[in-house]
Amino acid sequence: MSGTTTNTVTVSAPDVLQITPLENAPFGARIILPAYAQDPADLNEDDFQRLYKAVHEYLVVVLPDLAELKPSSQYQLTKRFDPTCEGAYGHSKEFRHEKSVLRRDGHSTPAQPQVQILGQGRHDGHAGVPDLLLRHPTHMSFHHDPLSDDDMANGYTRFYRWHIDSALYGLAPPVVTTLLGIDCPVDKSQKIRYEDTGEEITTAKATTAFASGAIAFDNLSDEDKEFALNTTVVYAPHPYIFISPAKATSDGLTMVSEGKELPLDELPEWEQSKVKRLPLVWTNPVSGKHHMQVHGCCIWKLETPNGTLELEEARNTIHRLMRPNISPDRIYCHDWNQGDLVIFFNRGVWHSVTGQFEEGGHRLMHQCNIASAVDPVCKK
Numbered sequence: 260m261s262g263t264t265t266n267t268v269t270v271s272a273p274d275v276l277q278i279t280p281l282e283n284a285p286f287g288a289r290i291i292l293p294a295y296a297q298d299p300a301d302l303n304e305d306d307f308q309r310l311y312k313a314v315h316e317y318l319v320v321v322l323p324d325l326a327e328l329k330p331s332s333q334y335q336l337t338k339r340f341d342p343t344c345e346g347a348y349g350h351s352k353e354f355r356h357e358k359s360v361l362r363r364d365g366h367s368t369p370a371q372p373q374v375q376i377l378g379q380g381r382h383d384g385h386a387g388v389p390d391l392l393l394r395h396p397t398h399m400s401f402h403h404d405p406l407s408d409d410d411m412a413n414g415y416t417r418f419y420r421w422h423i424d425s426a427l428y429g430l431a432p433p434v435v436t437t438l439l440g441i442d443c444p445v446d447k448s449q450k451i452r453y454e455d456t457g458e459e460i461t462t463a464k465a466t467t468a469f470a471s472g473a474i475a476f477d478n479l480s481d482e483d484k485e486f487a488l489n490t491t492v493v494y495a496p497h498p499y500i501f502i503s504p505a506k507a508t509s510d511g512l513t514m515v516s517e518g519k520e521l522p523l524d525e526l527p528e529w530e531q532s533k534v535k536r537l538p539l540v541w542t543n544p545v546s547g548k549h550h551m552q553v554h555g556c557c558i559w560k561l562e563t564p565n566g567t568l569e570l571e572e573a574r575n576t577i578h579r580l581m582r583p584n585i586s587p588d589r590i591y592c593h594d595w596n597q598g599d600l601v602i603f604f605n606r607g608v609w610h611s612v613t614g615q616f617e618e619g620g621h622r623l624m625h626q627c628n629i630a631s632a633v634d635p636v637c638k639k
């Protein structure tokens with residue numbers, strides 16, 4: 260029987276996978292692996308089904324003490340959540356395009372290219388990568404009106420970009436993302452100010468924030484629910500390149516419309532058949548709940564019951580629908596402990612990076628998601 264020691268108390272691992280809802284959070288659960296599976300890739304089918312159901316019902320689950328998880332195990336576990344996936348990373352090669360807003364986010368592990376290395380600082384030699392310099396995404400280069408140096412010196416940060424992990428062109432959105440905290444120093448707290456309401460939250464530095472698409476849908480007015488259920492989101496071709504000259508709103512929900520997007524004829528080659536048209540509401544295949552799921556920064560058009568909304572109006576409409584759902588009482592901020600493996604239902608939550616690191620700051624994480632073969636659907 261294996262066990263972990265917490266202070267003087269030895270806690271024995273259970274015989275079957277255990278699920279405990281998070282306290283003081285609107286959603287989320289903590290998972291303890293069964294004794295026989297110190298590597299979650301080794302779960303038997305019954306326990307994997309418990310985990311699968313928990314991810315779909317609690318939306319974000321945390322498995323502690325897995326800092327040594329191998330990239331191959333992380334990949335196998337991630338892939339197991341979606342029998343349709345063929346094994347490629349959730350983004351295509353345009354991920355690294357010189358103009359893509361994602362180009363600096365992460366570095367593939369050579370032995371398991373679907374697993375990305377994320378973080379901050381120098382980690383030369385990690386996973387066999389020489390000269391590995393990581394850069395934590397920062398709102399300073401992405402938001403239209405970034406915080407002042409004074410605000411940042413006083414501990415303020417922003418939600419960088421609320422999003423779903425997906426290429427949103429050609430490929431279908433991954434079912435889950437797994438995120439492993441290997442080296443996550445918790446040295447300071449940070450504050451996020453909601454500029455429209457003046458509310459503030461305090462979290463650990465560089466927390467990962469999550470919002471539930473199901474809570475978002477449930478809190479829409481009856482009229483907006485009807486609208487959402489009958490609306491299709493059209494994403495721009497190569498959306499992360501399309502938006503690259505534009506800047507985001509200060510809440511990270513969408514882009515400011517100033518006509519700065521790259522003209523369609525200046526994008527890398529694209530074809531209409533790969534443009535993503537996805538329902539605004541995706542039905543959870545386990546709970547049957549409706550989740551409002553949209554990447555507000557990458558939208559191009561909305562096809563609504565009342566006609567098509569073009570870029571600016573589409574962004575304004577989506578911002579109005581999304582904004583209440585990132586309020587302090589609706590979100591879960593995961594404050595990282597070394598070894599946390601977070602699995603989130605990418606088709607049921609939105610998430611955002613926060614924080615910025617000082618010179619010399621360091622953090623190391625592994626992330627994996629795999630493009631699905633099938634798009635999410637809305638079952639009305």
Ligand SMILES: [Fe+2]
Nearest residue numbers: 422423424610
């Ligand atoms: Fe992400």
